[in-house]
Structures are given as structure tokens and as C-alpha cells.
Amino acid sequence: MKQPAINTFRPRMRVLNEEQAWAIHHAALEILENTGFIMEHEPTRRMLLEAGCRTDQEDRVLMPARLADAALKSAPRQIALYDQQGRRAMSLVDDNFYFGTGSDTIFTIDLETGERRRTVLQDSGNFAKLVDGLENIDFSMSMGNPEDAPIEEIYVHVFAAMVQNGNKPICFIADSGKDIAKIHEIACLVAGGEDALARRPFILNYSEAISPLRFPINVMEKLVFCARKRIPICLPSGCNAGGGGPSTLAGAMALGLAENLVGLTIHQLTNAGAPFLFAPNVSVLDMRHTVVSYGCTEWSLTQAALADMRDMIYKLPVWSFAGATDAKTVDAQAGAEGMLSIITAMLSRCNFIHDVGYIESGHTSSLEMVTLADELVAMSRYFVDGLRVDEDTLALDVIDRVARNVGKGAIFLNDEHTFKHFKTDLFHPKLADRSRFELWHENGAKEMQQRCTEKARKILVQHQVTPKSEAVLKGIEAILAHKTYQRI
Amino acid sequence: MSTQEIYNAILAFDEVSVKAKVRAELGAGTDIQTILDDGLVRAMDIVGERFSAGDLFIPEMLKSAQVMKAGLELIKPLLTTDQSRSKGTVVIGTVKGDQHDIGKNLVAMMLEGAGFKIVDLGVDVESEVFVKTAAEQKADVIALSSLLTTTMPAMEQTIRITKAANLAVKTIVGGAPVSQAFAHQIEADGYSADAPGTVKLVKELVG
Numbered sequence: 073m074k075q076p077a078i079n080t081f082r083p084r085m086r087v088l089n090e091e092q093a094w095a096i097h098h099a100a101l102e103i104l105e106n107t108g109f110i111m112e113h114e115p116t117r118r119m120l121l122e123a124g125c126r127t128d129q130e131d132r133v134l135m136p137a138r139l140a141d142a143a144l145k146s147a148p149r150q151i152a153l154y155d156q157q158g159r160r161a162m163s164l165v166d167d168n169f170y171f172g173t174g175s176d177t178i179f180t181i182d183l184e185t186g187e188r189r190r191t192v193l194q195d196s197g198n199f200a201k202l203v204d205g206l207e208n209i210d211f212s213m214s215m216g217n218p219e220d221a222p223i224e225e226i227y228v229h230v231f232a233a234m235v236q237n238g239n240k241p242i243c244f245i246a247d248s249g250k251d252i253a254k255i256h257e258i259a260c261l262v263a264g265g266e267d268a269l270a271r272r273p274f275i276l277n278y279s280e281a282i283s284p285l286r287f288p289i290n291v292m293e294k295l296v297f298c299a300r301k302r303i304p305i306c307l308p309s310g311c312n313a314g315g316g317g318p319s320t321l322a323g324a325m326a327l328g329l330a331e332n333l334v335g336l337t338i339h340q341l342t343n344a345g346a347p348f349l350f351a352p353n354v355s356v357l358d359m360r361h362t363v364v365s366y367g368c369t370e371w372s373l374t375q376a377a378l379a380d381m382r383d384m385i386y387k388l389p390v391w392s393f394a395g396a397t398d399a400k401t402v403d404a405q406a407g408a409e410g411m412l413s414i415i416t417a418m419l420s421r422c423n424f425i426h427d428v429g430y431i432e433s434g435h436t437s438s439l440e441m442v443t444l445a446d447e448l449v450a451m452s453r454y455f456v457d458g459l460r461v462d463e464d465t466l467a468l469d470v471i472d473r474v475a476r477n478v479g480k481g482a483i484f485l486n487d488e489h490t491f492k493h494f495k496t497d498l499f500h501p502k503l504a505d506r507s508r509f510e511l512w513h514e515n516g517a518k519e520m521q522q523r524c525t526e527k528a529r530k531i532l533v534q535h536q537v538t539p540k541s542e543a544v545l546k547g548i549e550a551i552l553a554h555k556t557y558q559r560i
Numbered sequence: 561m562s563t564q565e566i567y568n569a570i571l572a573f574d575e576v577s578v579k580a581k582v583r584a585e586l587g588a589g590t591d592i593q594t595i596l597d598d599g600l601v602r603a604m605d606i607v608g609e610r611f612s613a614g615d616l617f618i619p620e621m622l623k624s625a626q627v628m629k630a631g632l633e634l635i636k637p638l639l640t641t642d643q644s645r646s647k648g649t650v651v652i653g654t655v656k657g658d659q660h661d662i663g664k665n666l667v668a669m670m671l672e673g674a675g676f677k678i679v680d681l682g683v684d685v686e687s688e689v690f691v692k693t694a695a696e697q698k699a700d701v702i703a704l705s706s707l708l709t710t711t712m713p714a715m716e717q718t719i720r721i722t723k724a725a726n727l728a729v730k731t732i733v734g735g736a737p738v739s740q741a742f743a744h745q746i747e748a749d750g751y752s753a754d755a756p757g758t759v760k761l762v763k764e765l766v767g
Contacts, residue, residue, distance in 0.1 A: 478661065478665075479682065481665050481668060481669065481680055482665070483662055483665045483666060483669070485618055485619055485622060485662075485666055486619070486622045486623075486626070486666075486669055490619050491573070491619045491620070491622075491623045494617065494619050495617070500617075508753040508754055509753070510740075510753045510757075511753065511754075
């Protein structure tokens with residue numbers, strides 16, 4: 073009888089047990105019931121009180137655990153994101169992972185001069201184009217707050233730049249209910265109408281509550297807007313250990329989760345079943361330099377823990393980070409920190425993984441870092457695919473054939489089995505250099521950063537982005553110029 | 561122009577197709593030299609170029625040589641003595657004290673693919689055997705391989721007695737512990753860091 077195939081174990085990581093996970097969750101619920109939060113958005117405050125929250129003598133809103141539980145039940149377990157041409161691009165659920173860039177950096181590393189300078193609108197376009205051309209990067213974020221865009225509509229302009237230069241899904245930032253409506257308008261134009269966008273969203277909003285436990289008006293406007301329009305949103309706070317939260321990771325996570333549960337509850341009370349991406353950002357505030365670290369080992373640990381809590385408790389896809397660094401250039405530190413966060417994010421099955429390409433603790437964006445991370449993601453991806461064991465891969469006939477004929481000059485390299493398998497069964501790096509010293513030297517003795525620069529330049533010059541229609545492009549120009557345009 | 565199809569079939573690593581196309585050309589009465597030059601040899605030239613550019617991998621290079629050889633076998637009986645003459649003879653082996661042969665076998669295979677006649681002496685080969693065989697075979701090149709640092713003196717010894725024998729043969733060395741500097745030091749005629757480089761080196765030395 074034919075025996076069942078040997079299943080492939082896909083390596084994965086756990087950092088919490090059930091006891092730890094539930095203890096952190098219960099701490100989060102206790103924070104909501106006992107400490108409560110400041111809600112500055114009056115309509116939302118009323119909605120929460122009607123739903124069963126109460127206020128204490130300091131006017132803080134206290135939330136019963138049952139409201140959070142109900143929200144966790146009504147939010148969808150899976151979020152589907154589409155590309156800008158309406159094709160399914162991501163299924164944010166369970167073990168699936170996707171990588172993308174970050175937003176809001178002030179500086180970027182100029183690809184031609186290597187200089188660190190203020191970002192301009194063109195940079196956001198370039199990052200979107202690079203993402204479009206890289207195989208292992210799945211979504212775009214603006215990667216800059218450009219100095220040449222009008223500051224009151226800066227997020228609308230970077231969104232337009234991304235749409236004009238790429239077709240992958242976009243995670244966007246907005247300031248308030250005002251600019252988010254404009255961004256939504258552009259997105260509707262691209263998707264072919266509001267219904268089409270709601271059915272096949274290519275956008276996901278990133279907004280932040282303010283730690284500890286403060287919910288400002290502009291943030292609530294965005295949350296409510298997205299809930300009503302069924303645009304996927306995440307609302308992680310910056311409860312970094314020692315900064316927005318206590319310096320101990322468990323407490324910082326509990327605080328972040330409490331804040332996240334407030335967001336989720338408001339979101340589900342506004343429109344039950346609307347898509348919400350869960351989990352806070354729990355990095356650390358560096359105790360020497362007071363910067364929030366983007367290369368620290370702690371953030372990788374907390375997000376792995378949050379992924380564990382997703383599996384054990386929340387059952388909602390999670391927001392996370394990777395492929396970033398505190399280094400000022402794409403150097404050895406950048407490679408090491410980038411890889412640590414990428415491989416652990418993947419091993420713990422974080423879902424929506426952003427900030428790829430951040431250097432200098434998120435103050436600076438780097439096209440080279442994104443390019444490097446693309447390869448690190450590919451390496452990690454190979455690793456988590458696991459090791460296939462079957463008759464074909466055990467290759468006993470091949471071993472027998474070659475071993476018996478070594479005297480006649482047989483080598484595995486020349487065997488049919490090798491020819492059939494080597495390309496798909498082995499990982500072939502594109503940027504990592506494995507050449508012999510002589511060849512490496514002959515080719516200019518280039519280091520990794522230089523190879524990343526060259527690859528990024530090549531993509532920006534050669535990659536063809538499928539262009540948007542003339543009508544869409546004209547519509548975007550009109551929206552940016554505050555003129556009326558032909559709706560599609 | 562169906563020598564182009566032979567060329568394409570080699571680049572597609574398709575042995576069955578190469579044989580069929582060569583037979584078809586022979587049937588159509590195409591000049592043997594044209595089949596050889598425009599089909600088989602031209603394809604191998606481009607394979608070499610693509611490999612150097614990093615677009616092809618070693619197994620693909622070996623496969624294309626094997627596929628080319630299958631086509632060549634069909635026209636071999638029809639070749640004139642001049643056309644079928646090999647590009648040169650290479651005596652190859654791993655030196656005394658060393659049993660490693662993967663690198664040596666790869667070099668042998670690639671040299672053969674490039675049109676050289678190979679006399680493979682295997683592993684743990686005495687210096688005298690290299691020299692004796694080279695003399696008997698009127699070899700153009702003796703290629704010495706070694707993986708173990710401890711067997712490097714055996715290379716030096718082989719080169720010394722080769723020179724003493726006063727043969728018109730070049731000596732080349734390769735393997736993990738060997739470098740260009742070491743090759744100079746022991747007065748070898750050539751060194752290459754890898755197998756494709758060895759093919760280039762031998763072509764230069766013999767050509």
C-alpha cells in the first residue's frame with residue numbers, strides 16, 4: 073500500500089506560553105477597567121458610554137472587559153488586500169506574512185550622491201517604484217514627509233505619488249478626517265468607485281493613539297471614517313518600553329494591547345465586521361540617546377509575543393515591523409539588525425510587517441536598505457519553507473549512481489537529478505556575494521551596500537510600472553489642485 | 561536557417577531535440593562545418609558568455625556540454641581528420657596524498673566540453689605517473705589538483721620532475737589551498753581559482 077507523504081514541518085517560533093499570554097491579556101483588560109483612558113472625541117465618547125463604559129471622577133473612560141471581548145468576536149479574522157489593478161495580493165490571516173516599507177521619515181539617503189538630505193515628493197514615488205519592482209516586498213508606504221509638498225496636505229500628495237509610481241497595496245497615513253477623505257477619493261478613482269474599493273481594498277490606514285491611553289480627536293475621526301467605509305485600519309500606539317510605556321516589556325505590551333482594544337472596540341461599535349489589523353508597536357526608548365529603537369532585539373521579541381497572543385487569544389491578523397535599523401548607513405549593523413527582525417517576524421508569523429528600509433531609527437529612509445531587505449526576506453523565506461523529505465529529495469538512486477561511478481569521473485554536479493533540482497531546491501542569492509576572492513576583486517571588490525545601490529538604481533531606471541489610465545491620472549491632478557473632475 | 565534550431569536546442573538543454581535537429585540538417589545536406597560552427601560551437605560560446613555574466617549555473621553549463629556532445633556524436637563519423645582533431649590533450653589528476661576529486665572531475669568535464677582530450681589519472685597520483693603519461697600521450701597540459709594544504713609539496717615535486725623531463729608540456733595547478741603566488745613560487749605555467757577559469761587558461765596556454 074502506498075504510504076502517506078511525509079509532511080513538511082515549517083519552522084516556527086514561540087516565545088510565550090498560554091499562561092504568559094493570558095496574564096498579559098488580563099492585565100490589558102484591567103488597565104481598561106481600572107485606569108481607563110482619555111477620549112477627546114465627543115461623539116465617540118458618547119457612543120462608548122451608551123455601550124456600557126462609565127467615567128471616573130477624573131472623567132477618564134473606564135471600559136468593561138465584555139466590550140473588548142465582543143469587539144474581538146465581531147472583527148473579521150481575515151483581511152484581504154488587493155493590488156491597484158484589483159487582483160488579490162494579500163490574505164492577512166493566520167500564518168501569512170507580508171513585508172512593506174514605512175512612512176514619515178524626514179531624511180533619505182540620496183541614491184546618486186550618498187548624501188543624507190530632506191526627502192522630497194519624488195522620493196516617495198521612487199520608493200513606490202522600487203517596491204513595485206522588488207519581488208519580496210509586498211506593499212508600499214510613503215517613506216517620507218517631503219519638504220516640497222504643501223504641509224497641510226502632505227499625506228494626500230505622498231499618496232498620489234505612490235499611486236502614480238506603483239501598483240502594489242498601500243498602507244497610508246492621514247492627519248485627520250479631512251485629508252483622509254481626499255485620499256479615499258483618490259483611492260476610489262483608482263479602484264473604479266467607492267463600492268469597488270470597499271469590495272477590493274488596496275489601501276490600509278495606519279493611525280496611532282497616544283500612549284499612555286489618550287485618544288485625540290483627529291485620530292478618532294480617521295478610525296470612524298475607516299470603519300464606516302470598511303477601509304482596513306490599524307491603530308497601534310507607540311507604547312515603547314521606557315517611553316510611552318513602562319520599561320518592562322510585559323507591562324508595555326499590556327498597555328499597548330489595552331490601547332489597541334479601545335481602538336478595536338470603537339471601530340466595531342461603529343461598524344461591526346469592518347476590518348481591523350491588531351497589535352501595538354512595542355519597541356524601546358534607548359536609555360542613552362532617547363531614540364525609539366528600530367533595530368533592537370526587544371521589538372522583535374514583543375512582536376513575536378504578540379503573534380503568539382494572536383494564535384492563543386485574539387485570532388486577528390497582526391501589525392508588525394522588520395528590516396529596519398538604528399545604523400546611519402547600510403552597514404554591518406544594518407544587515408545584522410535587519411536580518412534579526414526579518415527572520416524572527418517570519419518565524420513567529422507576524423502578518424503585516426512594515427518599516428522595511430528604515431535606517432537611523434526611522435528618521436531616514438534608504439532605497440538601499442529596502443533592496444538589501446528584499447534579499448534577506450528571500451533568504452528567510454527559504455528557511456521557513458522547511459525541508460522537504462520524500463523519495464525524490466532523499467535521492468537514494470542518485471547517491472548510488474554517483475558513488476558507484478566516482479572512479480569513472482562521476483560527480484553530483486553533472487547528474488540529471490542535480491540539473492532538475494538545483495534551481496528550485498537551493499537558494500541562490502542575488503546580492504550576497506559568494507564569488508571567489510579573485511573574481512570579487514576583479515569585479516571591483518564591491519561591498520554589499522554598493523551592490524544594493526547598483527541594484528536599486530537599475531530598478532529605478534529599468535522597471536516598468538503598469539501606468540494608470542489617463543482619466544485616473546487627470547482625476548488625481550484635479551483632486552490635488554482642488555478642482556472638479558470627471559468621476560469614473 | 562535551422563542550424564539556429566540546433567543552437568536553440570542546446571540553450572534549452574534539450575538533448576532529444578538537438579539530436580533530431582542535427583539529423584534533420586544532415587538529411588537536408590547542410591555542410592558539416594556549418595552545423596558545427598553555426599550550431600554546436602556557437603551555442604557553447606554563448607553558454608560560456610552567459611555563465612561568465614552570472615546568468616547560468618554550473619549544472620547548466622555541464623548539461624549544455626553534454627547536450628552538445630550528443631549532437632557532435634552524430635556528425636563525428638562524417639568529420640575529416642582535421643575537423644575532428646581535439647584542441648589539445650590534458651593529463652589531469654589529484655596529486656599524491658590527496659583523495660579529493662570533485663573539483664578535479666569538474667575541471668575535467670568542463671575541459672572535455674570545451675573540446676580537449678582528457679586523460680584522467682584519478683586521485684593520489686604519483687608525480688612520475690603524471691610525467692610518464694604526459695610523455696606517452698604527447699600531452700599539451702598537465703593539470704594538478706589538490707584540496708589538502710599538506711599535499712602542496714607534491715605539486716611542487718611533480719612540476720620539478722616534469723621540467724627535468726624536458727617535455728613540451730605546460731603545468732597548471734588548482735584547488736582550495738593553491739594561489740597565484742604559490743603557482744609562481746613552484747614555477748607552474750598557470751593557475752586558476754575555478755573550473756571555468758581553467759578552461760580559459762588552458763585555451764590560452766594551448767592556443
